[in-house]
Amino acid sequence: MSNSTLYKIAQHFCLSDIPGATVPATRLSNELDSLHHKRPLTALSLKYLEEQKLTDLHRLATGQITYQTYLAAASAAQQVRKQAAETERQVKEAERLAKEAEWERKYKLECEAAEAARIARESDPKYIAQMKPQALRRKYGMDHIDQPLYQPMMDILKRVDSGNRLAEDDFVWLNTAAKQHFTAELRQAYHLREAEFFASEYHRTLGPWNAVNASKHYRKCDQPEKALELLDSVPAGRPKDSKTKSAMCTTRGGVMRDLGQLDEARQLGEQGHEYKPQDFHPCTLLGAVHKWSWATLARPRTGTPRPRSAVQASNQSTRSLDVSSSERIRLSAKPSRLSCWQKIRTDTAG
Numbered sequence: 132m133s134n135s136t137l138y139k140i141a142q143h144f145c146l147s148d149i150p151g152a153t154v155p156a157t158r159l160s161n162e163l164d165s166l167h168h169k170r171p172l173t174a175l176s177l178k179y180l181e182e183q184k185l186t187d188l189h190r191l192a193t194g195q196i197t198y199q200t201y202l203a204a205a206s207a208a209q210q211v212r213k214q215a216a217e218t219e220r221q222v223k224e225a226e227r228l229a230k231e232a233e234w235e236r237k238y239k240l241e242c243e244a245a246e247a248a249r250i251a252r253e254s255d256p257k258y259i260a261q262m263k264p265q266a267l268r269r270k271y272g273m274d275h276i277d278q279p280l281y282q283p284m285m286d287i288l289k290r291v292d293s294g295n296r297l298a299e300d301d302f303v304w305l306n307t308a309a310k311q312h313f314t315a316e317l318r319q320a321y322h323l324r325e326a327e328f329f330a331s332e333y334h335r336t337l338g339p340w341n342a343v344n345a346s347k348h349y350r351k352c353d354q355p356e357k358a359l360e361l362l363d364s365v366p367a368g369r370p371k372d373s374k375t376k377s378a379m380c381t382t383r384g385g386v387m388r389d390l391g392q393l394d395e396a397r398q399l400g401e402q403g404h405e406y407k408p409q410d411f412h413p414c415t416l417l418g419a420v421h422k423w424s425w426a427t428l429a430r431p432r433t434g435t436p437r438p439r440s441a442v443q444a445s446n447q448s449t450r451s452l453d454v455s456s457s458e459r460i461r462l463s464a465k466p467s468r469l470s471c472w473q474k475i476r477t478d479t480a481g
Contacts, residue, residue: 140167144188145205148212159183190306217480267292272314278308291320296328322352330361339370343382355389362386377407396420 141152142165142378151159162176162279172180172192180189187208191201253260267288268276276284287301297305304319305313332338342365346358352388370376384399397420403413 137164140164143167145209146185146188148209148216149247196337200206270316272316273312276312280312281341284309284312291317291324294324294327296324297321319352322348323354326352326357328355330357332367333361337369338377339365339379343375343378346382350385350389355386358386359383359390372409373406377403377413379403380406381412381416384413384420388416388420393420429460443449 134155137155137160138147138153141147141149141160144152144163144166146152146159146163151157151393154160158179162172162179165176166188170243177189177192178193181188187196187201187204190196191198196204204344232285232348250268253262266287268274268290271288273284281385283304287305290297304387305321326345326348329341329348333341335340335378345361347362349355349358362379365379370379380399380403384396387393387396387399397417400413400416400420403410403416407413
């Protein structure tokens with residue numbers, strides 16, 4: 132029998148609000164089905180109705196009252212049951228809401244107590260002293276420091292964090308014994324301290340080499356804009372000798388490369404090379420601009436062309452760069468143009 136049929140039968144007897152009346156195969160739904168189809172109830176069935184306090188239904192089943200009389204009494208009884216059920220529901224809902232409010236109150240008190248405990252704990256000088264090293268390590272990208280290196284490493288971090296420079300021995304140590312702890316964050320901080328020192332020295336002495344050194348370190352801590360600003364402050368006539376002029380050009384060219392201005396970087400590299408043909412720094416800059424490497428420039432002659440010099444390669448980057456014997460004779464009048472190439476050949480042969 133379908134649920135809808137059971138529900139209609141339960142409605143017929145004003146018992147649809149009782150769960151057992153609408154559930155298939157329950158004792159009550161079976162008794163109602165028998166009554167609905169005019170089947171006589173057994174003595175056990177009648178006793179069941181009395182046990183369930185369905186007095187009016189028992190009287191109807193035994194013929195003591197008519198259906199109309201039953202309907203009036205059963206309808207009134209159903210209203211009473213519904214009101215009682217609604218009252219019970221409201222009471223239970225109120226209890227649930229009260230329990231929920233009590234839980235929220237207790238949870239809020241626990242959170243406030245935990246927060247107060249945290250504040251007290253973090254305000255304790257001992258706790259602060261314990262947490263400082265951990266915060267310092269994390270600031271410089273270190274979750275762990277090997278025990279033998281711990282104390283000297285922490286000394287270095289404290290010095291760098293307080294704005295002090297590192298001694299040369301410390302820098303060597305970081306690049307050797309403590310190399311695994313020389314993080315990118317620490318490197319940036321190191322180069323920033325060096326840049327700030329040399330920039331200060333430049334403003335004190337107005338020496339161009341201090342500006343060059345400061346710019347080098349600014350570039351290594353990803354601040355090419357500051358490097359350019361410092362180089363711009365150097366008067367054009369201050370660098371006197373060719374070495375300083377070459378260094379200024381090469382350094383500025385490196386900054387321009389960092390800023391993506393490759394044409395200007397190339398021109399400055401060539402100018403630096405003109406000032407100091409024997410210096411490899413302008414050649415290195417030009418190689419970086421053109422994505423060469425020293426290994427490429429110094430490659431042995433195995434049939435693969437290579438640049439005669441960084442400057443010549445810069446000017447002829449779209450054509451073959453092999454240096455033939457006749458080409459060497461033709462360029463012999465311009466030794467400065469071949470100096471990088473000659474230096475590379477000498478270094479390679481050695």
